Amino acid sequence: MIRKTSSRLPLTLVTTVLASGLMASAVLSEPVQISPTWAATMPAGPVAGTRITVEYAKLVARDAYFWAWPMVNMYNRRLAFSKVQQRFYSGAAPMAPVNSLTMLTDYIEPEERLVACPNQDVVYGASLLALDKSPIVIQVPDFKDRFWVYQIVDLRTDSFAQLGKMYGTQPGFYLLVGPNWQGEVPKGITKVFRSSTNTANVIPRVFQDDTADDKAAVQDVLKGITLYPLSEFDGTMKSVDWSALERTPADDSGSAETQWVVPEKFIDELPLVLADAPPLPGEEARYAQVLAVAEAAKADPAIREAVDEAAAEAEEKLVKPLFQFRNYGLPLAHNWTTTSNNAAFGTDYFTRTAVAKSNIFVNAPSETKYFYQDLDGKGERLHGSKKYTVTFADGETPPVNGFWSLTLYNEHHFFEPNDIKRYSLGTKSKTLKYNIDGSLTIYVQAEPPAEEHRDNWLPAPKDGDFSLYIRAYWPKPAVVDGSWTPPAVDDAG
Numbered sequence: 024m025i026r027k028t029s030s031r032l033p034l035t036l037v038t039t040v041l042a043s044g045l046m047a048s049a050v051l052s053e054p055v056q057i058s059p060t061w062a063a064t065m066p067a068g069p070v071a072g073t074r075i076t077v078e079y080a081k082l083v084a085r086d087a088y089f090w091a092w093p094m095v096n097m098y099n100r101r102l103a104f105s106k107v108q109q110r111f112y113s114g115a116a117p118m119a120p121v122n123s124l125t126m127l128t129d130y131i132e133p134e135e136r137l138v139a140c141p142n143q144d145v146v147y148g149a150s151l152l153a154l155d156k157s158p159i160v161i162q163v164p165d166f167k168d169r170f171w172v173y174q175i176v177d178l179r180t181d182s183f184a185q186l187g188k189m190y191g192t193q194p195g196f197y198l199l200v201g202p203n204w205q206g207e208v209p210k211g212i213t214k215v216f217r218s219s220t221n222t223a224n225v226i227p228r229v230f231q232d233d234t235a236d237d238k239a240a241v242q243d244v245l246k247g248i249t250l251y252p253l254s255e256f257d258g259t260m261k262s263v264d265w266s267a268l269e270r271t272p273a274d275d276s277g278s279a280e281t282q283w284v285v286p287e288k289f290i291d292e293l294p295l296v297l298a299d300a301p302p303l304p305g306e307e308a309r310y311a312q313v314l315a316v317a318e319a320a321k322a323d324p325a326i327r328e329a330v331d332e333a334a335a336e337a338e339e340k341l342v343k344p345l346f347q348f349r350n351y352g353l354p355l356a357h358n359w360t361t362t363s364n365n366a367a368f369g370t371d372y373f374t375r376t377a378v379a380k381s382n383i384f385v386n387a388p389s390e391t392k393y394f395y396q397d398l399d400g401k402g403e404r405l406h407g408s409k410k411y412t413v414t415f416a417d418g419e420t421p422p423v424n425g426f427w428s429l430t431l432y433n434e435h436h437f438f439e440p441n442d443i444k445r446y447s448l449g450t451k452s453k454t455l456k457y458n459i460d461g462s463l464t465i466y467v468q469a470e471p472p473a474e475e476h477r478d479n480w481l482p483a484p485k486d487g488d489f490s491l492y493i494r495a496y497w498p499k500p501a502v503v504d505g506s507w508t509p510p511a512v513d514d515a516g
Contacts, residue, residue, distance in 0.1 A: 068311020071318075080316045080326045081333040087313040088289055088337035090372040091296065093379035096283040097178050098296045101222050104151035114273020117149045122159060124150035124225060124250045126265045129238060133438035133446070134273055139280040140382035140436045142494060143446050144428045146241060148227035148248060154201030155221035155299075157252035160212070161186070162260060164247025165194045170230035170425045170496060172390050174366070175199065177220040178300045180379060182366035182387050184216035189390060189424065189497045196256065199223065202301070211258040220300045225250060226384055230426055230496070232451040242266070279435045284342075286334035290320050290327070303370055342380055346436070348395035348490055351377035357511035358398040359493075363388060382436065382492075392421075392502045394493040400511030405491065407484040410468035410515040413491070417461030422507055425497030426450035429465060431481050434488045441482035449494075454478040467491070467512070 069075075107118050110125045115132035117125035126148040131141045141147070152159055161173065163186060172187030184199060186192045195213040200206075201221045208215055227248050231241050246262045294317050302310045320327040344350050351374065352360035366387040368375035378385055385393055399405060413429065421427035428449030433439040438446040448455065448465055456478050457463050466472040469485045483489055493509055501507040 068308060069315040071315075073315070075316070075319055075326070077325055077329040080319060081329045083312055083316045084290065084330040084333040085337045085341075087293065087309075087316075088286070088334045089341045089376055090309075091289075091293055091313075092284055092342055092376045093180050093383070094178050094296045094300055095289060095292055096379055096383065097180065097222055097224065098292060098299070099283045100224070101151045101153065105153070109269075111269040111271060113271055116273065117147065119150055121151050121153045122157060122250075122252055124148050124227075124248070125268065126227065126245050126248050126263070128242060128245060128265050130231070133440050136273075136276045136279070136437070137281055138384060140430075140432060140492065141438070142428065142430055143438070144230065144426060144430075144449065144451055144494065144496075145228040146231050146245060148225070150225040150250060152199065152223040152225060153221060154199065154204070154218055154223055157254065158198055158200040158204055158206065159250050160253055160256045161197050161199060161225065161250040162247060163192055163194050163197065164244050164260065166229070166244055169241070169244065172228050172386065172496070174224075174226040174228065174384060174386050174390070175216070176224050176366055176384070177218045178222040178296070179220065179368065180224075180366065180375065180383065181219075181368055183218045183223070187390060187497075196258075198253065199225075199250075206253075209253075209256060209258075211256070222299055224384065228386075230451070232453060234453055278437070280437075284338070286338050287331050289334045290317050290330045293317055305370065342376060345377035345380045347397060348381060348492075349397040351381075352395060355394070355505075355508045357400050357509065358396065358402055359509050360395045361393060365391075365393070386496075388498070388503060390497065392495040392498040394495075394509050396491040396493075396509070396512055397488075398512070399514045401514060403514065405483075405489050405512065407469050407486045407489060410466070410470075410472075411483075412464050412466055412513050412515045414458075414462055414464040414510055414513070416510070419507070419510070420463060421493060421495040421509075422499035422501045423450075423495045423497055424499060425495075427493065427495045429481065430492045430494070431467065431483060432490045432492060433484050436490065439482070439484040439489065443480075443482065445480070445482055448479065448481050452478075466515075468515070 105121045107120045110119045110123060115135035116137050117127050119125040127146050129146060130143040131147055135141055170188050175184040176182050186197060196211055198208060198212045198215045200215060200217050202219055229241060231237055245265060247260060249261055249263050294314060297310055316330065320330045348360055352362050354360055362374055362378060364371055364374060365378065365385040397405060399411060426449060428447045430447035455463065465479050465481055466476050467481045467483055469483045471477060472480050491512060495502045
């Protein structure tokens with residue numbers, strides 16, 4: 024007799040039985056039925072009140088700290104903006120109350136410390152949304168031929184709206200709503216985008232070249248970029264004179280990015296964060312596990328101490344190393360790396376956290392493709408004591424429909440101040456000089472190169488490590504499919 028303990032017998036056993044002709048009819052016609060209700064009666068996670076060990080709590084907390092780090096980061100940005108009472112500029116950074124927006128009127132300055140890896144190719148805006156408070160109307164003015172894109176992401180830093188030149192977006196009004204909103208869409212709204220979380224972030228980017236004429240020309244269109252609660256929508260395009268906003272000195276926040284995730288506060292904030300981000304398919308057990316540990320930490324000082332210790336250890340050993348571009352991503356020729364799922368990370372926890380730690384708020388690949396570099400062509404760390412060249416062969420600058428740039432960041436992933444105030448080169452640079460053979464060489468070094476190369480000079484710090492970073496906005500297929508990759512960063516002595 025074959026014991027009917029499973030409806031799926033091992034293939035070898037089935038083959039043997041069928042080959043011998045013994046019990047064949049029993050195997051084929053009498054499969055054992057497993058009750059469909061037993062799984063539904065199982066608990067969704069740890070039973071409330073179950074005693075757990077300190078080491079188990081540490082294990083769960085360490086894991087959760089890693090995968091939830093970007094969400095806690097976003098949560099704390101929303102908290103910070105919720106304390107802002109009016110639009111203004113804090114040093115180099117645009118500030119706005121929640122559910123409002125502030126646009127810059129020029130490139131962002133080197134003093135900015137709220138977001139690592141800013142660029143000086145676009146004019147930025149900044150807004151943190153609380154969609155549980157209100158749906159948000161976002162305006163799109165007529166950009167004409169100018170490149171633009173609005174990055175709009177949820178609490179997970181995944182994109183949920185597509186507004187930009189590459190999408191053929193028309194001027195008008197668009198509505199951003201939270202996961203549970205069921206209100207009526209008023210006449211005049213072109214399209215509705217629904218976020219999976221109530222917390223969201225909006226960062227408009229508008230291309231500007233480095234000429235005085237273009238910096239003046241972009242001002243009119245910037246005035247038409249704004250957003251506001253649905254209750255303020257009246258069907259007319261609103262205008263804001265951003266140049267009239269108050270400017271205050273920035274707090275001295277040091278050389279590195281503002282610390283948005285604090286290990287000692289992590290376990291207190293996490294339940295609030297997860298309440299705003301329903302689990303993705305398959306995450307239910309993960310959520311239940313860590314929420315049970317959070318509850319245990321409230322009741323048991325020993326578990327709380329262990330959880331805080333695990334969070335600090337995860338920050339130091341798991342998250343901190345991902346600040347270095349060379350430690351994550353898809354490896355390419357000449358030691359470059361890239362990513363292919365920006366703003367659509369899903370359950371790729373490693374890449375989401377790596378990107379959030381090193382350069383949070385990256386556009387989706389159809390909007391921008393990013394290439395990261397910490398090393399020269401020989402695999403040595405880029406350093407201010409050396410001279411480098413980056414040479415694009417004739418016709419081999421990044422293939423884009425929008426624009427491209429090569430930006431230099433210091434060891435903290437911010438601009439290193441220099442006398443000529445140049446932090447990137449690319450499409451915006453109208454004085455670049457090409458070689459006789461049509462190639463383009465960029466000189467990356469601390470001291471000025473020969474006079475004939477000054478227009479192609481990208482200043483490096485006089486000492487210390489630095490990184491290079493290529494952006495390809497609205498990339499062509501060769502960039503997206505990987506058939507184009509950047510050239511080597513050559514050590515020039």
